Amino acid sequence: MKFLFLGMTIFFSITSLFSETLNEKKVAIMYSDQFLLHNTGKNHPERAERLSIVVNNLKNNNLLSPYLIWPTVREASKQEIKLVHTQDYIDLVEKEVNLLQKNSISYLSTGDTVISKKSNKVARTAVGAGLSGADAIMKGEVSSAFVLSRPPGHHASASKGMGFCIYNNIAIVARYLQKKYDIKRILIVDFDVHHGNGTQDIFYNDDSIFYFDIHQHPFYPQSGRPNETGSGKGKGFTLNIDLPRGAGDIELINAFTNKLKPAMDKFQPEFILVSAGFDSHQGDLLGQLNFTDVGYENVAIILNNIAKKYASDRELYILEGGYVAENISKSTEKIIGVLTKNMGD
Numbered sequence: 001m002k003f004l005f006l007g008m009t010i011f012f013s014i015t016s017l018f019s020e021t022l023n024e025k026k027v028a029i030m031y032s033d034q035f036l037l038h039n040t041g042k043n044h045p046e047r048a049e050r051l052s053i054v055v056n057n058l059k060n061n062n063l064l065s066p067y068l069i070w071p072t073v074r075e076a077s078k079q080e081i082k083l084v085h086t087q088d089y090i091d092l093v094e095k096e097v098n099l100l101q102k103n104s105i106s107y108l109s110t111g112d113t114v115i116s117k118k119s120n121k122v123a124r125t126a127v128g129a130g131l132s133g134a135d136a137i138m139k140g141e142v143s144s145a146f147v148l149s150r151p152p153g154h155h156a157s158a159s160k161g162m163g164f165c166i167y168n169n170i171a172i173v174a175r176y177l178q179k180k181y182d183i184k185r186i187l188i189v190d191f192d193v194h195h196g197n198g199t200q201d202i203f204y205n206d207d208s209i210f211y212f213d214i215h216q217h218p219f220y221p222q223s224g225r226p227n228e229t230g231s232g233k234g235k236g237f238t239l240n241i242d243l244p245r246g247a248g249d250i251e252l253i254n255a256f257t258n259k260l261k262p263a264m265d266k267f268q269p270e271f272i273l274v275s276a277g278f279d280s281h282q283g284d285l286l287g288q289l290n291f292t293d294v295g296y297e298n299v300a301i302i303l304n305n306i307a308k309k310y311a312s313d314r315e316l317y318i319l320e321g322g323y324v325a326e327n328i329s330k331s332t333e334k335i336i337g338v339l340t341k342n343m344g345d
């Protein structure tokens with residue numbers, strides 16, 4: 001009898017441990033075929049194929065697939081986009097896109113962002129994908145999500161689209177988390193090869209969002225020098241690391257270990273958002289840094305540890321740049337692997 005009782009106890013604890021572990025391992029992939037409809041023309045590096053290859057590889061990855069869920073993605077409302085962007089800019093995007101003929105493409109008048117007939121709807125869905133991912137995390141369905149969307153967002157400021165970006169996806173998700181879920185402190189990490197000038201600008205005076213950006217310098221858009229640290233009450237809440245052309249995993253991991261980690265022990269974020277740009281990967285078409293899959297994997301482990309310590313495991317990655325699809329694919333899978341295994345100390 002005693003043995004039976006003991007046996008049952010062990011059985012129950014193993015079962016509950018198992019189901020708990022399974023829950024923790026699920027990652028939401030936020031993707032919609034809509035994202036393929038933002039047409040940037042024949043020779044543009046930011047094109048639909050970069051996403052379709054990544055999604056196909058992920059769906060065929062037998063090791064990861066059991067741990068992935070693919071929630072439905074919704075379109076963001078105008079009110080939600082207004083959490084970050086001005087009414088004038090939202091009207092301008094709508095007007096300029098509406099003026100286009102069916103198959104023609106043009107540039108946004110505010111900067112170097114190609115637009116086509118479906119671009120506004122697609123951009124609003126890209127924002128919505130981030131918001132749906134945030135909802136899935138806050139409702140406890142998953143602890144982390146990876147948004148595979150386009151167009152990217154981190155160069156867009158409140159009133160200006162540029163650098164292939166229309167709406168600043170990650171900034172809108174941050175404001176949405178604060179407004180809807182009363183999240184007090186959010187870390188935004190950006191490891192795209194380009195400085196996320198739009199995101200920095202939006203939160204420059206804000207002490208509730210800590211912005212950490214590691215990027216190549218000198219390089220487009222030229223901002224993001226280490227002396228740009230925020231202003232007013234946001235002073236000290238922006239941390240820029242610029243790296244010379246050719247820098248690689250050692251510099252990347254050093255910056256996360258020696259600069260970001262101690263800053264987060266002070267800031268103690270309740271949610272981590274990541275602008276994941278893989279144009280900082282070795283061999284990219286535009287970037288000239290040499291990060292590898294192993295470097296991104298290490299970054300994901302460091303962020304996972306910070307998330308476990310302060311943010312109840314809540315992490316949401318959003319794709320930014322990256323112009324060699326295979327590089328995005330391999331690196332994304334490494335990061336998702338870390339999130340599914342909940343790796344870290």
Ligand SMILES: [Zn+2]
Pocket residue numbers: 192193194277279320321322
């Ligand atoms: Zn970039």
